[in-house]
Amino acid sequence: MxxxxxxxxxxxxxxxxxxxxxxxxxxxxxxxxxxxxxxxxxxxxxxxxxxxxxxxxxxxxxxxxxxxxxxxxxxxxxxxxxxxxxSRRKLEDADTETIAMAPSQASSPSERTEKREALARVQSALDTLTPEKRAVFVLYELEGESCDSIAQGLGIPVGTVYSRLHSARRDFARAHDRIVEETRSTPGTSREVVAGARA
Amino acid sequence: MNSDPPRLLDDPSASPSLRADLARAADARLEGLDLDAGLERLRTATRTGSSGPSGTSLATKLAVGATLAAAAAALWIGSRDPTPAPQVATAPAVSAGPSEAPSEALEPIVGEPLRSVRTSSELDPAEAIGSTPVDGGEVDPTSPASAEPEDASALEDGSEPAHAAGAANRAELADGSEPADSSGSAPDDPAPRARSHGRAPATQPAEPSVDDVLREARMVAQARASLAKDPSRALELTEQAEEEFPQGQLVEERRALAIRALAALGRHEQARRRADEFLARFGRGAHAEAVRRAVAPEAPAGEAPAP
The missing domain is CATH 1.10.1740.10 (RNA polymerase sigma factor, region 2, helix turn helix motif)
Structure with missing residues (x-):
């Protein structure tokens, strides 16, 4: 530490x-x-x-x-x-360590479940973006980087960052709406949605 | 920067459920990543000095290319710099070779050839996010060569503490000639060059073959992977590695794994005995903490498999 x-x-x-x-x-x-x-x-x-x-x-x-x-x-x-x-992934090896995003502290199991589902919804929505937009969206919205720093890091003009961000937000919001709707009608599926999106 | 739009998370016009989900995602933390083990692996990869079955691979070609380019540069520059082409040739070989080792080593587990990833992720600009990156020193040894001499010291300073905490397999290299390789990122780095000059003939004969390095790394990786589910298998693998590679590159890691496996198997007495030895030698290393935890009297339940 x-x-x-x-x-x-x-x-x-x-x-x-x-x-x-x-x-x-x-x-x-x-x-x-x-x-x-x-x-x-x-x-x-x-x-x-x-x-x-x-x-x-x-x-x-x-x-x-x-x-x-x-x-x-x-x-x-x-x-x-x-x-x-x-490469195409081979069958998963159960012995390998697996890294995942986990919710921050939760006061109760139900809150934890709810937070996990939120993470799953976000990931499913992210998975619908093109990789370029996803990268910009994640850096800006979730990591709190500035557009300038994203532009410099990725080596693209800041205008491109803005436009990717703009359309990424639109795509993300749409996908998120849809996922919320779907999981509302069939509760407990958000994880499967994620699994499906990644397969 | 001022013109950055508000983040969706803070944007009142975005839907509340979207904002709530984003807030949770932004707040989430990482689970399951063994940072210490990763650091150790990275160190091993950045400092193992041999060039591999990759010998015929792009890495070698790059090294050769770098040599030629450097030779050409030397012709251009004339005799001003008394440490010419060979240095540049050493550096890429050193930095390219080891990176192959762990990647290959993990193939059986992950099942994917990282090697190819590496080369093209560096060399295929088409994959970039539309960028014009400042890419691979190994491809263009000439530009860095003249550019940043002061980096050399910064680089070394930065990596010194890491050595102190480093692994036993490097003990034999602690004569001061090694930092060149280990910190050794930059082919443009004058100091390491000069040193690697003198070092090469001395240590080369003692260096293990790349096959050995790979096999050892593979064994240790498998041991690590089976530690949680099958500690006796993990122990077996570490012992096999101990036998086959007494002078191996991953002594510290495999011994730490062995101790954790023993503890997990309930063989506490043995675990403690080995831990004492281990900590005397690697007490400041990346695995020390895990070992201490494994043999702590009130060992956390997580270390042992459920009975």
Missing amino acids: KRVRRSKREALTGEHLDAEALYRAHADFVARFLLRLGAHGQDVPDLLQEVFLVAHRRGGFVRDRAKPTTWLAEISFRVFSDRRKK
């Missing part, structure tokens, strides 16, 4: 962050981002390694480039879309 905190400070002041420092400060962020892009939980540990190895091969993060987070987001996006293209 201590180590993590220290490297966060380094992250703020340092000029250069090598792969390990990046990992300590941002592995969480990258794993979340990969999951929200649609990576399967069992693939996340490997994808995560891949992302930081690419960061390593690029010589680490240098301060004049965007922010470490959005810089890593760009690498994550590449690694993820590449993996998705190149």
